Amino acid sequence: MLNRFISLSPLIGKGSRGFQGPALLSKRQSLLKSGAKNKTMSAKPFKVLITHPEVPQSGIDLLKENCELVRVESVPTNRAELLQKIRGVDGILWGGHEALNAEALDAAGPQLKSISTMSAGIDYVDLDEVKRRKIPLGHTPTVLDNAVADLAVGLLIAAGRRFHEGRKKIETDKWENYHLNWMLGQDVRDSVVGFYGFGGIGQAIAKRLSGFDIDQVLYTTRRRVAKDIEKELNAKKVEFDELLAKSDFLVIAAPLTAATQGVFNATAFNKMQKTAVLINIARGKIVNQNDLYDALKSNRIFAAGLDVVDPESLPPTSKLLTLDNIIILPHIGSATNRTRSDMATIAAHNVLRGLAGERMLSPAY
Ligand SMILES: O=CC(=O)O
Numbered sequence: 001m002l003n004r005f006i007s008l009s010p011l012i013g014k015g016s017r018g019f020q021g022p023a024l025l026s027k028r029q030s031l032l033k034s035g036a037k038n039k040t041m042s043a044k045p046f047k048v049l050i051t052h053p054e055v056p057q058s059g060i061d062l063l064k065e066n067c068e069l070v071r072v073e074s075v076p077t078n079r080a081e082l083l084q085k086i087r088g089v090d091g092i093l094w095g096g097h098e099a100l101n102a103e104a105l106d107a108a109g110p111q112l113k114s115i116s117t118m119s120a121g122i123d124y125v126d127l128d129e130v131k132r133r134k135i136p137l138g139h140t141p142t143v144l145d146n147a148v149a150d151l152a153v154g155l156l157i158a159a160g161r162r163f164h165e166g167r168k169k170i171e172t173d174k175w176e177n178y179h180l181n182w183m184l185g186q187d188v189r190d191s192v193v194g195f196y197g198f199g200g201i202g203q204a205i206a207k208r209l210s211g212f213d214i215d216q217v218l219y220t221t222r223r224r225v226a227k228d229i230e231k232e233l234n235a236k237k238v239e240f241d242e243l244l245a246k247s248d249f250l251v252i253a254a255p256l257t258a259a260t261q262g263v264f265n266a267t268a269f270n271k272m273q274k275t276a277v278l279i280n281i282a283r284g285k286i287v288n289q290n291d292l293y294d295a296l297k298s299n300r301i302f303a304a305g306l307d308v309v310d311p312e313s314l315p316p317t318s319k320l321l322t323l324d325n326i327i328i329l330p331h332i333g334s335a336t337n338r339t340r341s342d343m344a345t346i347a348a349h350n351v352l353r354g355l356a357g358e359r360m361l362s363p364a365y
Contacts, residue, residue, distance in 0.1 A: 044068045046355050049086050049108075051077060052095025055118065059093060059344030063351065067091065083107045091351045093118065093344075094125075101126040105133060114354025116347040120144055120201070120334075121283060122364050123256040131365060138350025138360035142200050143342040148307075148333035149204035152281045155305030156193075156209075156249050158327045160277045161185035162303065165324040186248065186277055186302060188212045194247025195219040196263070197254025197282065198235070205251060206233040218243055221254075244271040249279065256283035264288060269295035276301045281333050284310030289320065296323050307333050 048067040050060065053075060063069060070085050072078075077098050086092070086107045091114040094100055105112065116138035117125065130137050158164065162185050169175055169183070176182050191214050195202040198219035206217045210233065217235035219225070220243045230236065240263075243250065250272065254260050264278070265288040272278075278301060280287055289310055295301050303325040309318075312331055320326055334343065350360040 046090040047088065048091040048093065048351060048355075049089040050093050050095060051082055051086075051098075052118075055093060055095040055347075056341040056344040058341045059118075059348035062345065062348035063093065066352065067355075091115065091355050093347050093351050095347075097124045099124055099126070100130070102129045105129060105135070113357075114138075114351050114360075116140070116350035116354070116360065116362075117364070118343045118347045121255055123283060123285075125364070127365060136354040136360055137364040138347065138354065138362050139364040140343040140346045140350075141362055143346055144334035144339050145200040145204040147336045147339040148201050148281055149208055151307060151329070151333045152201075152205045152251060152253075152279055153208050155281070155307060155327060155329070156251070156277065156279050157188065159279065159303040159305035159325075160188065160249065162325070164327040168324060186275055188214060188249070190215045191248035192216050192218060192246050194238075194243045194250040195221075195235075196240075196243065196250065196252045196286075197221060197260075198225055199253065201281065202251065202253035203229060203233060205253065206235060210234070218246060240268075241271060244268055245273070247276060248273065249277045252278070252280040252282045252286050254282055254286065256285050260286050262286070262288050264292070266291040266294065269300055272301050274299065274301065278304040279306075280304070281307045284308040284312065293319055293323070296325050299325075303327075307331055 044067055046067040047070060048063050049070045049072070050063070051072045053071060053073050060069070070089060072082050072085055074081050077096050079098070082098070083104065086104060088109055088111065090111060092108070092112070094115055094117045097119060100115070100117070112135055114136050115130070118140055120139060120141040122137075122139050125137065127137070162183055166183055188209070189212060193206065193209055193214050193216075195206065195217065198221045202219065203225070217233050218238045219235055220238060220240045224237050225235070238246070252264065263286055269291060278292070284306070287310075292304060296304060305327045307329045308331050309320070309328060314320070314328065320328060334340065346361055350362060353360045
């Protein structure tokens with residue numbers, strides 16, 4: 001009966017999975033444009049909590065057709081409000097990055113059938129707890145690949161070509177371009193670009209960089225990517241040590257897990273080239289920040305560009321901010337209007353599909 005009311009299969013293709021790479025992007029784009037035109041019902045059988053007041057209207061409009069919406073109003077999220085409003089809901093669109101754990105699931109109650117985050121990374125979710133309760137969980141990878149990839153390319157050039165340091169030179173009246181070797185940076189042309197993690201975001205970055213005449217893409221992942229993707233992107237899977245040794249630019253694009261936490265530490269930096277540039281658009285905790293500070297301060301590596309740090313917010317007193325050879329952004333990889341709206345659309349579809357007992361568009365497990 002539930003399926004009859006809110007099945008999205010005709011709209012999004014039964015069993016369709018989340019985006020797996022550039023090849024499938026066009027399919028996702030047409031999905032997003034198609035919108036959801038479900039049959040309007042007189043009674044709304046589901047109660048869905050929206051945990052953040054700024055979830056874009058695209059997602060709200062989809063959900064409100066068939067669901068009674070309950071909304072958290074506070075920003076940053078007031079946990080007490082969330083825990084009170086979560087009681088008795090059937091579905092949740094988890095709009096922020098606050099802990100989705102046993103406390104929240106207990107407060108919701110056993111009728112909870114469907115949750116989607118509005119993020120690609122789900123390191124703030126207690127996944128074991130969600131799985132144990134057999135609650136379908138969705139997330140929103142892929143729709144943010146392009147926005148994050150654009151930002152990563154920006155960071156890579158900004159760090160390699162010393163944008164931040166250049167700006168400081170002007171501010172401190174140290175414009176010394178009468179020196180021929182002043183402010184020289186690293187070429188992207190003919191460089192080896194390494195990826196630690198090579199999913200949709202990594203591949204979207206590599207695709208963009210092919211326009212910069214790079215020499216080769218290397219990547220380290222658990223599983224090899226499809227051969228046609230390797231061919232298209234001139235990419236080769238290598239062991240971590242080779243990645244460290246050969247990359248001129250090394251981009252971290254892997255999820256934060258127990259296995260990836262702290263992997264970029266002093267040992268790793270000591271295996272990198274002195275001219276190497278490190279980019280992190282994934283999660284701050286993958287990098288040991290003290291070791292990164294030392295590596296940059298001693299010019300053990302050339303520069304770093306970070307969109308993610310640990311903790312977030314980074315305190316303004318952080319010693320990282322005293323360095324010239326680092327550029328740091330406040331985790332804005334997916335922060336474009338269109339991407340945020342697409343994320344809300346996919347999250348809403350996930351929630352609706354979970355409520356209908358159907359496979360989510362982007363299941364997280
Ligand atoms: O970092 C952003 C995300 O995981 O969506």
